[in-house]
Amino acid sequence: xxxxxxxxxxxxxxxxxxxxxxxxxxxxxxxxxxxxxxxxxxxxxxxxxxxxxxxxxxxxxxxxxxxxxxxxxxxxxxxxxxxxxxxxxxxxxxxxxxxxxxxxxxxxxxxxxxxxxxxxxxxxxxxxxxxxxxxxxxxxxxxxxxxxxxxxxxxxxxxxxxxxxxxxxxxxxxxxxxxxxxxxxxxxxxxxxxxxxxxxxxxxxxxxxxxxxxxxxxxxxxxxxxxxxxxxxxxxxxxxxxxxxxxxxxxxxxxxxxxxxxxxxxxxxxxxxxxxxxxxxxxxxxxxxxxxxxxxxxxxxxxxxxxxxxxxxxxxxxxxxxxxxxxxxxxxxxxxxxxxxxxxxxxxxxxxxxxxxxxxxxxxxxxxxxxxxxxxxxxxxxxxxxxxxxxxxxxxxxxxxxxxxxxxxxxxxxxxxxxxxxxxxxxxxxxxxxxxxxxxxxxxxxxxxxxxxxxxxxxxxxxxxxxxxxxxxxxxxxxxxx
Amino acid sequence: xxxxxxxxxxxxxxxxxxxxxxxxxxxxxxxxxxxxxxxxxxxxxxxxxxxxxxxxxxxxxxxxxxxxxxxxxxxxxxxxxxxxxxxxxxxxxxxxxxxxxxxxxxxxxxxxxxxxxxxxxxxxxxxxxxxxxxxxxxxxxxxxxxxxxxxxxxxxxxxxxxxxxxxxxxxxxxxxxxxxxxxxxxxxxxxxxxxxxxxxxxxxxxxxxxxxxxxxxxxxxxxxxxxxxxxxxxxxxxxxxxxxxxxxxxxxxxxxxxxxxxxxxxxxxxxxxxxxxxxxxxxxxxxxxxxxxxxxxxxxxxxxxxxxxxxxxxxxxxxxxxxxxxxxxxxxxxxxxxxxxxxxxxxxxxxxxxxxxxxxxxxxxxxxxxxxxxxxxxxxxxxxxxxxxxxxxxxxxxxxxxxxxxxxxxxxxxxxxxxxxxxxxxxxxxxxxxxxx
Numbered sequence: 001x002x003x004x005x006x007x008x009x010x011x012x013x014x015x016x017x018x019x020x021x022x023x024x025x026x027x028x029x030x031x032x033x034x035x036x037x038x039x040x041x042x043x044x045x046x047x048x049x050x051x052x053x054x055x056x057x058x059x060x061x062x063x064x065x066x067x068x069x070x071x072x073x074x075x076x077x078x079x080x081x082x083x084x085x086x087x088x089x090x091x092x093x094x095x096x097x098x099x100x101x102x103x104x105x106x107x108x109x110x111x112x113x114x115x116x117x118x119x120x121x122x123x124x125x126x127x128x129x130x131x132x133x134x135x136x137x138x139x140x141x142x143x144x145x146x147x148x149x150x151x152x153x154x155x156x157x158x159x160x161x162x163x164x165x166x167x168x169x170x171x172x173x174x175x176x177x178x179x180x181x182x183x184x185x186x187x188x189x190x191x192x193x194x195x196x197x198x199x200x201x202x203x204x205x206x207x208x209x210x211x212x213x214x215x216x217x218x219x220x221x222x223x224x225x226x227x228x229x230x231x232x233x234x235x236x237x238x239x240x241x242x243x244x245x246x247x248x249x250x251x252x253x254x255x256x257x258x259x260x261x262x263x264x265x266x267x268x269x270x271x272x273x274x275x276x277x278x279x280x281x282x283x284x285x286x287x288x289x290x291x292x293x294x295x296x297x298x299x300x301x302x303x304x305x306x307x308x309x310x311x312x313x314x315x316x317x318x319x320x321x322x323x324x325x326x327x328x329x330x331x332x333x334x335x336x337x338x339x340x341x342x343x344x345x346x347x348x349x350x351x352x353x354x355x356x357x358x359x360x361x362x363x364x365x366x367x368x369x370x371x372x373x374x375x376x377x378x379x380x381x382x383x384x385x386x387x388x389x390x391x392x393x394x395x396x397x398x399x400x401x402x403x404x405x406x407x408x409x410x411x412x413x414x415x416x417x418x419x420x421x422x423x424x425x426x427x428x429x430x431x432x433x434x435x436x437x438x439x440x441x442x443x444x445x446x447x448x449x450x451x452x453x454x455x456x457x458x459x460x461x462x463x464x465x466x467x468x469x470x471x472x473x474x475x476x477x478x479x480x481x482x
Numbered sequence: 483x484x485x486x487x488x489x490x491x492x493x494x495x496x497x498x499x500x501x502x503x504x505x506x507x508x509x510x511x512x513x514x515x516x517x518x519x520x521x522x523x524x525x526x527x528x529x530x531x532x533x534x535x536x537x538x539x540x541x542x543x544x545x546x547x548x549x550x551x552x553x554x555x556x557x558x559x560x561x562x563x564x565x566x567x568x569x570x571x572x573x574x575x576x577x578x579x580x581x582x583x584x585x586x587x588x589x590x591x592x593x594x595x596x597x598x599x600x601x602x603x604x605x606x607x608x609x610x611x612x613x614x615x616x617x618x619x620x621x622x623x624x625x626x627x628x629x630x631x632x633x634x635x636x637x638x639x640x641x642x643x644x645x646x647x648x649x650x651x652x653x654x655x656x657x658x659x660x661x662x663x664x665x666x667x668x669x670x671x672x673x674x675x676x677x678x679x680x681x682x683x684x685x686x687x688x689x690x691x692x693x694x695x696x697x698x699x700x701x702x703x704x705x706x707x708x709x710x711x712x713x714x715x716x717x718x719x720x721x722x723x724x725x726x727x728x729x730x731x732x733x734x735x736x737x738x739x740x741x742x743x744x745x746x747x748x749x750x751x752x753x754x755x756x757x758x759x760x761x762x763x764x765x766x767x768x769x770x771x772x773x774x775x776x777x778x779x780x781x782x783x784x785x786x787x788x789x790x791x792x793x794x795x796x797x798x799x800x801x802x803x804x805x806x807x808x809x810x811x812x813x814x815x816x817x818x819x820x821x822x823x824x825x826x827x828x829x830x831x832x833x834x835x836x837x838x839x840x841x842x843x844x845x846x847x848x849x850x851x852x853x854x855x856x857x858x859x860x861x862x863x864x865x866x867x868x869x870x871x872x873x874x875x876x877x878x879x880x881x882x883x884x885x886x887x888x889x890x891x892x893x894x895x896x897x898x899x900x901x902x903x904x905x906x907x908x909x910x911x912x913x914x915x916x917x918x919x
Binding site: 072379381384394396397398399400401402403404405406407408409410411412413414415416417418419420421422423424425426 | 528532814817827829830831832833834835836837838839840841842843844845846847848849850851852853854855856857858859
């Protein structure tokens with residue numbers, strides 16, 4: 001029988017370096033560092049944006065400079081110097097490609113290292129990908145198939161040019177420019193991102209996926225994603241990230257807005273595996289993301305996330321259940337190791353009648369990491385028969401890490417039902433003993449238990465993504481996931 | 483004049499009245515400075531996010547009650563657990579009432595804080611324990627600056643106090659609006675046991691604000707069983723700050739029954755500073771109208787092998803607002819902790835609100851910590867079942883609500899308190915049944 005013990009696993013976790021650390025040498029078109037109105041004008045000009053877009057950015061910037069960086073989250077980090085960041089960087093090899101052959105071979109090499117070979121993905125998974133390397137899209141596939149259905153899936157900069165009426169109507173409606181410090185910053189300086197529109201009654205035939213990567217040294221990345229599902233439509237959107245290993249902290253402040261109109265359904269899945277810093281807690285990505293969805297009548301928004309990377313994560317994918325009978329879901333696995341810190345959770349705002357929300361959050365902390373769940377369930381007095389179920393479980397590995405739960409529950413409706421449960425525990429010696437007794441060695445037993453612990457969430461991921469999610473969990477908790 | 487200014491000028495008046503040479507007085511100046519700095523908590527502070535003290539502090543309170551208000555035993559009998567023999571420490575408008583009280587110095591001390599603070603005989607105890615545990619927030623500091631009176635209970639080693647100790651604060655309302663700062667100190671020695679009942683009661687229709695601080699020290703293997711009965715009139719508000727220090731193998735059980743009062747804030751902090759401690763924090767809240775009850779609990783596990791158990795059952799009607807802010811903190815070295823926290827709420831009306839924030843902060847890995855929080859309604863089918871068997875709707879509802887709260891009552895060890903609370907619940911739910919069906 002293997003003598004692999006939990007202590008060894010811990011040790012291994014501590015020594016585990018970021019496996020996907022590499023740096024691609026692509027020439028970049030980078031503007032000088034710093035943040036000012038001029039920088040915003042340059043970004044806007046580089047993208048040939050119409051005047052209304054520039055005005056919107058400037059309005060956001062003016063609110064932003066009045067704001068202060070929030071400090072309530074249960075994380076400690078050195079605040080990034082926003083003046084030391086370059087707010088725009090685009091790969092040089094323009095214009096866009098029609099086929100893979102034209103793509104910079106070095107870039108293709110990068111994707112191979114990531115194990116997401118485009119050809120393979122195209123053939124096997126049937127996934128259309130809009131690849132963002134340093135903020136600008138360089139490859140869009142399956143556009144034709146989508147086009148036939150009337151689905152618009154393109155970089156947001158393109159959408160601003162070609163579908164201004166849609167962007168104008170919905171941008172900033174779920175996350176207002178002044179929502180919070182980083183959302184305001186994003187609104188002012190966002191370089192690119194994805195835009196997706198599903199017309200009335202259309203069921204998107206494939207999973208839409210975007211790979212965001214941070215590449216150029218010293219550039220922050222500020223994506224803006226806008227997904228609109230028109231009445232009765234359905235879309236499943238996937239987002240996955242890995243980033244090169246790097247020493248200085250990198251800031252990532254994205255905004256994702258989802259709009260599900262009457263009877264529509266949006267499924268948004270994220271796998272995040274940015275560079276978490278090394279074993280001494282040096283470096284790593286700051287992930288300060290604002291994600292929010294708005295549900296109209298009978299609509300449904302489902303957030304699924306697997307968070308394994310980043311030095312500091314600060315992320316609360318939320319649902320505003322505005323329409324009657326709308327449904328919000330949040331499934332999350334957050335794994336922290338070494339010196340990682342995660343403060344993540346969700347907000348479910350029940351405004352409409354018969355609205356339902358489910359929150360399943362699994363936190364696994366190892367090493368010297370801190371993992372917090374912070375969530376809000378708010379039931380408005382008009383939201384009759386609202387229903388919420390929340391479950392937050394934490395698993396601790398080692399005695400130097402911490403697991404925290406900060407659920408806020410605000411209810412002002414007598415017909416609503418709210419249930420909240422949270423547990424914190426470690427892998428029980430009796431559980432391992434039980435497995436050992438039946439001939440399962442300790443390593444496999446731990447794998448089994450962690451797998452079981454996360455299963456509720458992993459099951460919610462689309463098939464195409466589940467493989468990658470498994471892979472990322474493996475990297476973060478190697479030796480424990482079989 | 484703002485409340486703060488009033489406090490500062492009143493302090494000068496206080497200094498003329500008290501002995502300024504005592505240890506307690508040396509703490510007063512510092513506490514006043516602390517209050518001056520921190521002030522009354524505002525809603526922007528996380529701990530008071532859901533409870534605004536504005537309406538409580540905008541009245542023109544008198545800080546020094548008129549002396550010698552006489553009330554008779556018959557006036558207050560109904561507010562006491564009079565069925566049982568008990569030591570009684572009774573205060574009227576913040577002043578000790580000797581003819582209503584029954585204190586002792588025989589084997590242990592059940593007496594007054596004022597004598598403990600001023601009599602050199604008690605110096606060593608006061609200097610060891612007084613203000614060592616109370617949190618240093620604005621309101622506690624305000625109490626420390628002005629506190630002169632309260633209950634002083636000191637039980638030595640190996641004593642089981644034979645009957646409960648009842649501490650009751652009455653306010654007569656001879657003042658237009660009165661603010662009192664009661665201060666209790668409970669020190670229980672090794673292997674000793676004590677049961678304490680605390681109550682604050684207004685006898686008039688004038689505004690009363692009570693800002694009470696209680697410090698409880700439980701030595702090794704000590705057992706403290708503490709009951710707080712809060713069924714005050716609607717003109718009275720209570721800000722209660724209770725801190726408990728537990729040593730090895732001690733057990734402290736604290737029940738809070740909140741039925742009355744306009745605004746009630748219970749800050750309850752348990753610090754476990756020894757192994758094998760056991761803490762129990764239970765509460766029942768049944769409020770209606772515009773009442774506001776806020777329970778803010780903290781259990782800090784700083785040593786291994788301890789247990790804590792919290793169960794709060796709350797029912798809200800009309801426009802009542804409830805807040806439950808429970809926190810369990812487990813330090814890195816505190817392994818093998820078993821912490822449980824449960825908060826169940828029923829909203830009877832659409833205008834009622836509950837804000838719950840059950841938090842866990844865990845730094846140790848070998849622990850079992852769980853919390854559960856539910857908000858729901860009475861089961862319509864159960865109601866129908868009872869009605870179809872001839873039980874009136876009101877009674878059926880009351881029965882269900884009583885059953886909901888009953889799990890907390892089961893841990894009450896004094897039968898007279900249990901039956902008194904049962905009656906209070908029946909009265910609160912406006913039914914005439916004994917719930918002993």
